[in-house]
Amino acid sequence: MGTTIIGVTYNGGVVLGADSRTSTGMYVANRASDKITQLTDNVYICRSGSAADSQIVSDYVRYFLHQHTIQLGQPATVKVAANLVRLVSYNNKNMLETGLIVGGWDKYEGGKIYAIPLGGTIIEQPFAIGGSGSTYLYGFFDQAWKEGMTKDEAEQLVVKAVSLAIARDGASGGVIRTVIINSEGVTRNFYPGDSLPLWHEELPPQNSLLELLHSSSPEPMNV
Amino acid sequence: MQRKVALKITTTLCTKNGCLDAGTIERVQSLAFLIPQAFVANTQRSLHWFLRLRSSSIFQVCVMSKAVVDVPPKGGFSFDLCRRNEMLSKKGVQTPPFRKTGTTIVGLVFQDGVILGADTRATEGPIVCDKNCEKIHYMAPNIYCCGAGTAADTEAVTDMVSSQLQLHRYHTGRESRVVTALTLLKSHLFSYQGYVQAALVLGGVDCTGPHLHTIYPHGSTDTLPFATMGSGSLAAMAVFESKYHEGLTREEGINLVSEAICSGIFNDLGSGSNVDVCVITKGHKEYLRNHQLPNPRTYVSAKGYSFPKPIEVLLTKVTPLKEKVEVIEGGDAMEE
Numbered sequence: 001m002g003t004t005i006i007g008v009t010y011n012g013g014v015v016l017g018a019d020s021r022t023s024t025g026m027y028v029a030n031r032a033s034d035k036i037t038q039l040t041d042n043v044y045i046c047r048s049g050s051a052a053d054s055q056i057v058s059d060y061v062r063y064f065l066h067q068h069t070i071q072l073g074q075p076a077t078v079k080v081a082a083n084l085v086r087l088v089s090y091n092n093k094n095m096l097e098t099g100l101i102v103g104g105w106d107k108y109e110g111g112k113i114y115a116i117p118l119g120g121t122i123i124e125q126p127f128a129i130g131g132s133g134s135t136y137l138y139g140f141f142d143q144a145w146k147e148g149m150t151k152d153e154a155e156q157l158v159v160k161a162v163s164l165a166i167a168r169d170g171a172s173g174g175v176i177r178t179v180i181i182n183s184e185g186v187t188r189n190f191y192p193g194d195s196l197p198l199w200h201e202e203l204p205p206q207n208s209l210l211e212l213l214h215s216s217s218p219e220p221m222n223v
Numbered sequence: 224m225q226r227k228v229a230l231k232i233t234t235t236l237c238t239k240n241g242c243l244d245a246g247t248i249e250r251v252q253s254l255a256f257l258i259p260q261a262f263v264a265n266t267q268r269s270l271h272w273f274l275r276l277r278s279s280s281i282f283q284v285c286v287m288s289k290a291v292v293d294v295p296p297k298g299g300f301s302f303d304l305c306r307r308n309e310m311l312s313k314k315g316v317q318t319p320p321f322r323k324t325g326t327t328i329v330g331l332v333f334q335d336g337v338i339l340g341a342d343t344r345a346t347e348g349p350i351v352c353d354k355n356c357e358k359i360h361y362m363a364p365n366i367y368c369c370g371a372g373t374a375a376d377t378e379a380v381t382d383m384v385s386s387q388l389q390l391h392r393y394h395t396g397r398e399s400r401v402v403t404a405l406t407l408l409k410s411h412l413f414s415y416q417g418y419v420q421a422a423l424v425l426g427g428v429d430c431t432g433p434h435l436h437t438i439y440p441h442g443s444t445d446t447l448p449f450a451t452m453g454s455g456s457l458a459a460m461a462v463f464e465s466k467y468h469e470g471l472t473r474e475e476g477i478n479l480v481s482e483a484i485c486s487g488i489f490n491d492l493g494s495g496s497n498v499d500v501c502v503i504t505k506g507h508k509e510y511l512r513n514h515q516l517p518n519p520r521t522y523v524s525a526k527g528y529s530f531p532k533p534i535e536v537l538l539t540k541v542t543p544l545k546e547k548v549e550v551i552e553g554g555d556a557m558e559e
Contacts, residue, residue, distance in 0.1 A: 022443075022445065024439070027456075027457065029437075029439075029445065030437075030445040030447065032447075033445055050441070050443070051439070051441075051443035052409075052412075052413055052417075052439065052441035052442040052443035055409075055442070055443055055444065056410075056413050056442065095416075
């Protein structure tokens with residue numbers, strides 16, 4: 001699963017973003033996958049690396065968190081969720097290959113992002129990036145990130161960043177999915193590939209098969 | 224005396240297998256002391272057997288001398304033979320060809336449910352060993368699963384999960400759900416770390432609606448409106464990507480599935496022969512075995528074939544076995 005995953009905090013919550021391409025070698029196995037999975041009502045996790053490993057890890061953590069919520073009697077905090085992910089990742093580090101970003105909102109700490117990369121370290125950050133496409137975003141975030149953004153600014157930043165990574169990374173592509181988590185709840189958004197801005201040397205679609213599909217009688221291609 | 228023998232055997236074993244880590248040698252030796260006296264007399268073989276039983280993981284650690292973590296002994300699948308096979312193939316020993324289903328398998332969701340499709344060719348290396356095999360496996364009355372990859376693996380894993388689902392139905396008293404089959408399959412495949420080479424397209428209709436999933440050999444799953452797997456998946460996916468749309472009717476769906484499978488049959492060497500289709504809707508399923516036969520046998524020898532004459536049937540007599548249980552109609556209800 002070559003990927004681009006991003007988690008960003010803003011004043012009032014977090015925005016998680018990811019592309020949607022799952023590749024097996026050179027073939028795109030799923031061009032519309034959902035890499036942001038739910039752990040609890042208020043905590044979501046972005047998955048990268050091996051698809052099987054990341055799915056299994058999030059299934060286990062969702063199960064443990066569910067038990068924990070029942071025992072605690074109130075919604076789990078983001079820190080606890082991230083810690084559980086870290087324990088699973090670290091204790092099975094020889095067998096797993098998955099980088100994860102846990103993000104959510106709870107009433108004690110507000111919006112928080114925790115990055116749990118390959119070895120199982122856990123690091124709390126104001127923003128986190130992961131996956132193969134993230135290598136192209138380090139410089140971008142150094143310049144574009146700032147404290148105390150609004151919800152819309154944060155989401156626009158995430159969408160812009162994922163679309164830049166998609167432009168440069170072969171293993172990322174498809175659509176952009178974002179999840180915004182704050183005190184009011186969770187909002188899922190979807191940005192199809194053709195709605196994204198074009199970057200340097202990217203051409204607008206010309207003579208695309210999409211036009212033939214939408215038109216009633218296909219016309220011969222114009223050179 | 225026995226202690227010395229045990230020590231000697233373990234150190235020879237360890238150095239033989241390239242275990243250079245002093246800590247692990249000590250651990251193996253300390254285990255050797257647990258060997259009952261009767262065993263030591265019978266040497267290396269019994270020690271080997273004993274160590275494998277008690278500490279298969281330590282034995283593995285011995286072989287992988289670079290491993291840092293001491294893994295406690297666990298039950299479950301032992302991957303020793305997998306490593307041996309890799310080592311053998313590196314040395315040039317060819318693995319025997321096993322029967323694979325080269326394959327094109329597809330599934331799509333249409334307005335009333337799901338349609339699954341598959342070709343019917345099974346290959347053993349370059350040879351077609353079965354020209355008309357069945358790749359759409361029964362999982363539950365409302366769930367079917369197409370399998371690509373090693374034929375034995377797909378058959379075994381679908382049979383196993385199908386019986387687990389039946390037991391679950393008896394236990395819960397409800398119709399099976401597709402996500403149940405999905406979770407059983409994905410956890411089985413994940414625990415075997417991809418060594419069970421079964422790539423599956425699972426589809427069905429349950430009380431929550433129509434579902435279609437793909438399951439990869441390592442245990443990852445995807446949920447999609449249309450899916451293809453197998454060596455012919457690229458050819459079939461090209462057909463789906465250009466012609467699929469939401470809200471297909473039954474006829475359109477069956478035609479699209481047949482077209483995709485035919486595209487795999489004619490453009491992929493690992494797929495061939497006929498098209499099987501299975502239509503699943505709420506409360507009803509239709510298994511269209513050999514829905515299309517686009518590869519008829521065109522050459523028939525002019526001389527004809529003379530097979531040895533079969534034994535003639537002179538008389539057929541059917542004797543039904545007596546029923547031991549007598550069913551009393553309208554009997555009294557059982558008394559408490």
